[in-house]
Amino acid sequence: MILYDNGIIKLDYNPATDILEVAYPDLVGYMLPEIKNSIDTLVDFLISYDVKRMLLDSSRTTIAVSQEESREITVYLVAGLTKTRMQKLARLQSESVAVENTASNNVSHIKQQGLLPFPLENFNNKAEAVEWLIG
Incomplete structure (x- = not known):
């Protein structure tokens, strides 16, 4: 069930497996403040639904920021998690x-x-990732 989709991130929750699938956003400089707001929203949903497993889909992600900016977003995400x-x-x-x-x-x-x-x-295959999350 789609919990949230703002064009930056999409949160798709499966209550049967307690897995929240998140499409990781493209990292573009002018979008960084919105990406941080979207991470805050993600964290709010994780807390509200008491989700314990997450599948972060980076398969289509592009990065158009510096290494430092990318690291800042990663640290911000992990701090929220x-x-x-x-x-x-x-x-x-x-x-x-x-x-x-x-x-x-x-x-x-x-x-x-x-x-x-x-x-x-890290996984190359969604089925293997879900199997690991459930196991």
């Missing part, structure tokens, strides 16, 4: 090598900083 009861986060990878390099650097940064209190796994 720590306010929820999130237990597992699966991420669908992009086919873009540049997007994956940026994502890998960001994930390494948040893990080194001790900001990630739940498991995060």
